[in-house]
Amino acid sequence: MASHPIVELTSPSSWAMVEDKFSPYAKDLLAKLVKFQTEEVTPALRVAYASLPDDHEKRWKTIIPIIADLKAKARKLGLWNLFLSKRHYPKYGTDLTNLEYALMAEVMGRGGQFGSEVHNCSAPDTGNMEVLARYASPEQQEKWLVPLLNGEIRSAFAMTERFVASSDATNIRTSIRQEGNEIVINGHKWWISGAGDPRCAVHLVLGKSDPNNKDRYNQQSIVIVPANAPGVKVIRPMKVFGYDDAPEGHCEIIYDNVRVPVSNLVLGWGKGFEIIQGRLGPGRIHHCMRSIGCAQYALDLLLARVTDPGRKTFGKYLYEHGTVIADIARSRAEIEGARLLVLSAASQIDKFQAKGALKEIGIAKFVVPSMALQVVDRAIQSFGAEGVSQDTPLAHMWAGLRTLRLADGPDAVHIQQIGQRELKRAPAVVKRLAEIQKKEKDLFAKYNVKAHL
Numbered sequence: 476m477a478s479h480p481i482v483e484l485t486s487p488s489s490w491a492m493v494e495d496k497f498s499p500y501a502k503d504l505l506a507k508l509v510k511f512q513t514e515e516v517t518p519a520l521r522v523a524y525a526s527l528p529d530d531h532e533k534r535w536k537t538i539i540p541i542i543a544d545l546k547a548k549a550r551k552l553g554l555w556n557l558f559l560s561k562r563h564y565p566k567y568g569t570d571l572t573n574l575e576y577a578l579m580a581e582v583m584g585r586g587g588q589f590g591s592e593v594h595n596c597s598a599p600d601t602g603n604m605e606v607l608a609r610y611a612s613p614e615q616q617e618k619w620l621v622p623l624l625n626g627e628i629r630s631a632f633a634m635t636e637r638f639v640a641s642s643d644a645t646n647i648r649t650s651i652r653q654e655g656n657e658i659v660i661n662g663h664k665w666w667i668s669g670a671g672d673p674r675c676a677v678h679l680v681l682g683k684s685d686p687n688n689k690d691r692y693n694q695q696s697i698v699i700v701p702a703n704a705p706g707v708k709v710i711r712p713m714k715v716f717g718y719d720d721a722p723e724g725h726c727e728i729i730y731d732n733v734r735v736p737v738s739n740l741v742l743g744w745g746k747g748f749e750i751i752q753g754r755l756g757p758g759r760i761h762h763c764m765r766s767i768g769c770a771q772y773a774l775d776l777l778l779a780r781v782t783d784p785g786r787k788t789f790g791k792y793l794y795e796h797g798t799v800i801a802d803i804a805r806s807r808a809e810i811e812g813a814r815l816l817v818l819s820a821a822s823q824i825d826k827f828q829a830k831g832a833l834k835e836i837g838i839a840k841f842v843v844p845s846m847a848l849q850v851v852d853r854a855i856q857s858f859g860a861e862g863v864s865q866d867t868p869l870a871h872m873w874a875g876l877r878t879l880r881l882a883d884g885p886d887a888v889h890i891q892q893i894g895q896r897e898l899k900r901a902p903a904v905v906k907r908l909a910e911i912q913k914k915e916k917d918l919f920a921k922y923n924v925k926a927h928l
Contacts, residue, residue, distance in 0.1 A: 489578075489814055489815075493578065493818060496575075498570070498575070501570075501572075504553065504554070504557070504571070505578060505579060507553070508554055508557075511548070511549065511552060512583065512590065516589070517585070517586060519542075520586060520587065520589060520590075522541050523539050523541050526540065527539065527722070534719070535671050535672075535673065535721055535722055535724065536673050536722070537722050538673060538722070542592065542593060545593040546593050546594075546626055549593050549594050550595075550626070554594050555594055555626075556569060556594075556595050556596065556624055557571060557576055557580075558596045558601045559605070559608065559624075560573060567620070567624060572825045574822045576821070577764045578764075580764030580765050581764050581765065581767045581768040581817075582768055583596060583768065584764065584765030584766060584767060584768025584772075585769065585771065586768075587769070587868055587871065587872060588720060588875075590765075591765060592723075595624070598669075598762070599630060599669045600623055600630050601758055601761060602632060602754045602755070603630040603631075603632055603677075603754075604620060604623050604624060606679060606741065606753070606754045609753055610742040610746075610753065611742075612738075615699060615738075615741070619699060623677075628675070628677065629723075630676065630677045631669040631670040631675055631677070631702070632667070632669070632679050632754075633667045634647065634664070634681045635665060636649060636662065637665045637727065644681070644748060645692065645694065645695070645748070647681055647682060647683060648682075649661065649662025649663070649680065649681070649682030649730065650662060650683060651680070651683060651684040651698055654734075656736060657735065657736060657737065658698050658735050658736070658737055658739060659733070660680055660698060660706075660732075660735070661730055661731065661732055662680070662682055662730045663727075663729050664727070664729075665725075665726070665728070666725045666727075667726050667727070668725050668882075670709055670724065670726035671712050671721065671722060671723060671726050672722050672724070677699060677700070677701055678699075678700045678707070678728075679697055679698075679699060680700050680730065681695055681696075681747050682698070682747075685745055694745065695745070695747030695748050695751075696741075696743075696744050697740075697746070697750050698740055698741065699740075700735055700739070705733065705734070706730060706731040706732050706733035707728065707733055708729045708730075709726050710726070710727040710729060711726065711727050712727075713725045713727060715874045715878050716870075716873075718871055718874050718875075759820075759840070760820050760821060760824075760839055760840070762840075762844075762879055762882075763813075763816075763817050763820075763840060763844070764817055766813075766843050766846075766847040766879065767817055769851070769875075770813070770847035770850040772872075773847075773853075773854040773872060774850055776854050776867070776869065777802075777803065777850075778803065780793065781793035781799050781803075781857050793857060799857065802853045802856075806849075806850045809850065813839075813842055816835065816843065817839050817843060819835050820835035820838075823835045823836075824836075833896070834893065837892050837896070838889075838893055840883060841890050841893075844879045844880045844883075845880065845886070847876050848880075851869055851876060854869055855869045855873065
């Protein structure tokens with residue numbers, strides 16, 4: 476097997492499985508990415524977090540210098556906007572397949588909040604750029620997509636609402652209506668990722684424009700709202716187990732009689748549900764890809780901890796106690812299995828687009844975050860009290876992964892969808908089993924053998 480830097484961060488078996496599916500361009504890019512993440516990004520992470528002021532107000536106005544420097548370096552190296560595949564977005568995409576990007580996202584996922592941002596590959600911007608690349612008018616693309624692709628601005632996606640079960644997007648209550656040449660927006664959103672960032676210049680807002688439409692999937696529309704539009708009120712950052720993810724954050728927002736031109740409507744009236752499904756096209760498993768990298772990094776930290784001679788207890792290395800070795804083995808096996816799910820889903824998306832990969836996407840969505848949580852939890856246990864403190868990245872990783880089981884669609888929804896999909900196979904399965912039993916019966920008679928059951 477040809478050697479490659481990815482082997483150092485993942486495993487030889489994973490790379491062996493996909494190596495022949497990587498173009499020379501993708502291999503070169505992956506090698507550059509691994510080198511950049513290892514030598515530049517990972518050593519900068521603690522510096523980046525330490526650069527955030529403790530003062531509440533200042534935290535949300537800070538552009539971290541070391542992250543800005545890394546962005547400039549990444550762009551110069553061509554490690555920029557890697558998520559946008561030309562197969563799906565010919566005008567703006569890169570020459571990467573989703574399968575190729577999957578391993579790259581895994582590498583970036585080791586860097587947590589900033590690991591993807593330095594490559595302009597972090598949510599919610601990635602999903603918003605996909606929306607604008609796929610559905611926006613040329614004028615909208617020129618005004619908002621191009622600056623996002625250049626990393627000049629950031630964005631927010633405003634869907635989830637307070638006091639509403641937002642896992643069902645048809646429950647959204649935010650009002651979007653036309654008055655003359657303007658669209659008026661009124662609503663109460665929360666957990667809006669990216670809205671706290673001082674560079675956030677635009678919100679994509681989902682609301683109800685036709686609540687009386689008999690088709691509940693044609694009631695919603697999406698509107699482009701400048702972040703500084705009168706009536707856009709960022710109320711507060713939401714905290715995740717005490718973490719606020721400044722300066723990006725997840726904010727509560729009230730849209731109070733916000734007015735924008737009708738030209739800010741995306742695609743057309745009643746197209747909101749179609750757009751949010753498209754927004755979750757190739758990007759449906761980006762979070763899963765990054766979560767694999769997060770789990771891999773946690774396992775690396777665990778290995779370093781339990782083999783550290785300075786951390787011996789009762790005269791033994793930590794790995795010589797209890798179930799530590801079993802935890803390592805289970806973690807390795809679970810990461811390998813989850814990675815195969817993600818790679819399979821990415822490959823299916825490349826072949827059949829997202830609609831042809833719904834099963835693989837759905838399984839990955841509820842399996843991968845839970846797997847990564849388990850691995851991180853084992854790593855936390857090996858660190859003791861330090862593992863739940865701010866002195867390791869593990870607690871922050873755990874908080875993010877636990878949120879992901881809700882943020883990218885609740886586990887229960889994905890499990891329900893996969894279960895229902897499987898049940899559709901039941902009639903064919905029953906028919907096939909009946910045919911087997913009939914042939915079985917004939918064979919018993921032919922060979923004059925009595926069944927023992």
